[in-house]
Amino acid sequence: MKRGMTRRIQHASQTARLRIRIVFGDAAMLGPGKADLLEAIRDTGSIAAAGRSMGMSYKRAWMLVEALNSAFRAPLVDAARGGAKGGGAGLTQTGHEVLAHYRSLEVIMAEAGADRIEALRAMLGDMSGRK
Amino acid sequence: MKRGMTRRIQHASQTARLRIRIVFGDAAMLGPGKADLLEAIRDTGSIAAAGRSMGMSYKRAWMLVEALNSAFRAPLVDAARGGAKGGGAGLTQTGHEVLAHYRSLEVIMAEAGADRIEALRAMLGDMSGRK
Numbered sequence: 494m495k496r497g498m499t500r501r502i503q504h505a506s507q508t509a510r511l512r513i514r515i516v517f518g519d520a521a522m523l524g525p526g527k528a529d530l531l532e533a534i535r536d537t538g539s540i541a542a543a544g545r546s547m548g549m550s551y552k553r554a555w556m557l558v559e560a561l562n563s564a565f566r567a568p569l570v571d572a573a574r575g576g577a578k579g580g581g582a583g584l585t586q587t588g589h590e591v592l593a594h595y596r597s598l599e600v601i602m603a604e605a606g607a608d609r610i611e612a613l614r615a616m617l618g619d620m621s622g623r624k
Numbered sequence: 625m626k627r628g629m630t631r632r633i634q635h636a637s638q639t640a641r642l643r644i645r646i647v648f649g650d651a652a653m654l655g656p657g658k659a660d661l662l663e664a665i666r667d668t669g670s671i672a673a674a675g676r677s678m679g680m681s682y683k684r685a686w687m688l689v690e691a692l693n694s695a696f697r698a699p700l701v702d703a704a705r706g707g708a709k710g711g712g713a714g715l716t717q718t719g720h721e722v723l724a725h726y727r728s729l730e731v732i733m734a735e736a737g738a739d740r741i742e743a744l745r746a747m748l749g750d751m752s753g754r755k
Contacts, residue, residue, distance in 0.1 A: 508649070509646050509647065509648050510646070510647045511644065511645075511646055511647075512644070512645040512646075512647060512655075513642065513643070513644060513645075513733075514642075514643040514644075514645070515640050515641070515642055515643070515741060515744065516640065516641045516642075516643060517640050517744075517745060517748055518639070521748060523744065524643075563749065564748060564749060565747050565748055565749050566747055566748065566749040567747075567749075587747060590747070591744060591747065594740045594743055594744050595744075597740055598737045598740050598741070601736050601737055601740070602644075602733040602736055602737050604736075605732050605733055605735075605736035605737075606729045606732055606733050606736075609725045609728055609729050609732070610646060610729070612725055613646065613648075613654065613722060613725050613726075614648060616696050616697055616698075616718060616721070616722065617648055617652060617695060617696055617697060618694065618695060618696050618697040618698075
């Protein structure tokens with residue numbers, strides 16, 4: 494970031510973002526990367542395109558989809574969907590529900606923790622852009 | 625984990641754990657690893673011992689401490705502390721405050737999100753140990 498930007502812009506870039514990961518037992522987990530991938534699959538209708546939009550290799554996108562599909566009782570991503578377009582992918586009902594729960598958790602938790610997150614942000618030093 | 629354990633124990637291992645990371649701007653972040661390291665420094669009185677207790681190299685423990693110390697307005701870890709023991713380290717007032725805020729956030733957010741985390745857990749498949 495260039496020097497000489499106003500403090501206001503520096504301050505805006507200092508907004509605290511919350512990243513939540515839920516670890517189930519020893520194996521399954523759901524975090525921001527998988528949530529963003531589900532969302533991108535929903536929006537692009539393709540695992541390959543979703544991975545590309547996140548700068549992720551096709552192989553990695555598939556591995557994450559397979560991890561999600563095997564962790565939950567029902568698959569989250571249906572790779573056979575896409576209808577007329579062919580080769581597409583979409584979220585199943587379970588996929589939509591899991592994504593909705595995760596996005597709600599982000600909102601609920603950010604609200605619940607807002608005061609303490611702001612207290613932490615206020616303790617940051619000048620080097621981090623705080624005025 | 626051995627086969628043949630009761631379902632009840634399998635179910636207990638399936639408890640959902642929440643991992644929170646707060647990202648400030650583009651640089652500073654605070655997550656479970658740094659929080660655990662601060663706690664271990666507080667408890668062991670030594671950066672080296674704290675790192676060892678977490679299976680972390682001395683170099684990595686120091687890098688994390690330096691990242692924390694430079695991100696906040698005041699240092700979180702005082703490496704000169706330790707008194708008679710010499711060479712010890714301890715948390716500063718700021719360090720204690722940051723750790724307390726983070727641990728409180730874990731509790732507050734887990735409570736706020738309990739219903740939705742349980743809903744996600746209930747959607748997990750048998751392969752993840754769910755009965």
